[in-house]
Amino acid sequence: MTAKPETIIISSAGRRLYLIDWFREAFAALDIEGRVVVAENDPTSSSASYGDVGRSLPKYDDPDYGRELMSLVAEFDAKILISANDYELIHVHVNSGLANSLRETGVLVPGVSAAWQAGCADKLQMAQMLAAIEVPTPATVSGADDQGIDELSARADEFVVKHRFGSGSSGLRVVSADQVRQAVTEAALSAPAAGGHPGTRDDVVVQSKLPGAEYGVDIIGSLTDGGMLSGVLARRKVRMRAGETDKAVTVDAAPFARISELIAGASDLTGLIDVDVFVDDFGEASVIDINPRFGGGYPFVHLAGADVPLYYLSQAFDIEVDECWNKYELGVVSAKYESIRVTGQV
Template sequence: MDSDPTMIIGSAGRRLYLIDWFREAFADLGLEGRVVVTENDPTSAAASYGDIGRSLPRYADPAYGPALLELVDELRPSLFLSVNDYELMHLHVATDLAEQLRERGVLVPGVDRAWQLGCADKLRMAQLLEGIGVPTPRTVTGDDEAGIAEIAATSEGLVVKHRLGSASSGLALVTADGVRAAVDAAIASAPAPADGSAPSGQDVVVQSRLPGREHGVDIVGDLHEPGALRAVLARRKVRMRAGETDKAVTVDPTPFIGNAERIARAARLTGLVDVDMFLAEGGEPSVIDINPRFGGGYPFVHLAGADVPRYYLARALGLEIGEDWREYSPGVVSAKHESVRLTAAGI
């Protein structure tokens, strides 16, 4: 084994805790490993926090791919992961960079192309989930008047949000009387389509509002056997802030295992995806969103005992670690807090 094993976290942004936990995982494995952070903004919170920090062009810049491959050839990491949705789309869909990294011997967690596209498109995701028998709310576009009327007739409330948005962008919880105004407002604030046209009802989705409590569930697939489920880690959301879980309590993952198995198998999952599910008392959980990366809810299960970073590194480096990495205690409440660090001076 390399005496100085290396991993790369792309676009870590504000998630300094993830860098710390991979450092701790190296130490727990008895290794002097390096956590490399790549960022486009050299003054971001994470850019100078890694053991090595490297600035890369923006993912959409033609220079991004060559620069990333040059870095990988130089540092020879065993593992590469990104926590940025747009960078992931570029790696797995817009280019073959993820495959080029794998050909160089780098472990790159993810889902297959169809599911990566689905994770970015809420209408497509609903269709994928329905196709594998996973409960999900009825979903139509904002210009589907008949579909909206059907949802309004069978649901006490409706949800409006951007079709290609993230972090709850465009979100509105409305009744049937307010759905048209909410759709119009969401259209006005929707990201412009790639072809440069003005946003329309096709860029907004309307869904039935689900009963029950919202949960965040990490589905962890084997890193070498696509589709093989290795862990399900769950927490009930107590408070949200800016579209991300701010406080949560860990819960028994048993109710979510069936959905997790179907998603992992269909998506040919390797590594972790962050899934939002609603669970009503005595009911079956329904999936409303999937993020193909470490999400903002992972810290709550990590602080309760789970250790996915240690699992990632062990699988990347061919080490045996048993199964305790997926064990955590239910009933543990955690909350996020603010912090700040100096990232540049004199500019």
């Protein structure tokens, strides 16, 4: 009987075809016969037919989603489940308990604790959680907190207004003090809300705009020992497009080591999370956002030599690898470009 290939599942990969390729390359580097199963709810998405196996899953909020996901994992005896969708992650880690159910069967599900997953989805709560562990973050108030907005206005000249429960840079505007309330009202019209109700001012946050340059930092924790920091990767953002890093240059991650250790420990981190950081002229780093998944900035460090997919597989299959996976060349500038592939026919 031919042995089944080892399997990982990537759900909601979307446009991240490179991530599928890099896991394939990691299987080859470790001399493991492996396959990447891609699960999507849209059979014509860019990634749906790109995996070694493609499967359809209901959307995360469908009543059948949990049963279908558990069945898919069992069918392929998957060792790792990865999702690249913020809202799916909230469902898996917080709303349904699926992450813990899968872990009880031996499946590795990278992420953070349920409390931190919920906090990462709520920018007001996230700011409070970061402040509680003494990680610098901009002063943040609800768009409905008039007193809080007045207090911020007395201390700063420019402000960031964005969706409280948004993904990417949803609703983002940079405004002056006299424009804040109008910007909040306008942002509320398109704001995703926690309970599915129409957006309100409370579904928007206002932050002091930070000075300095913006960086993307990947914080990587052990997949098998929650909260144990394994690596930190960093790049300075040169250009943004549609809320995602479009061009970046790799930099030394040492300045971000302390905040990475604090976040990893407090969040019970396993695997990779993508963190947005501003660094001022004095070298002070402040966290402005956390995406508990592979973010759009990871490719910049991978192309410079880092290899988190290799680390994931080494952990899943108990294969020792040296520390080369979190080493990369500094000063490498990379830029994204467009491509296209046929995904179906009607």
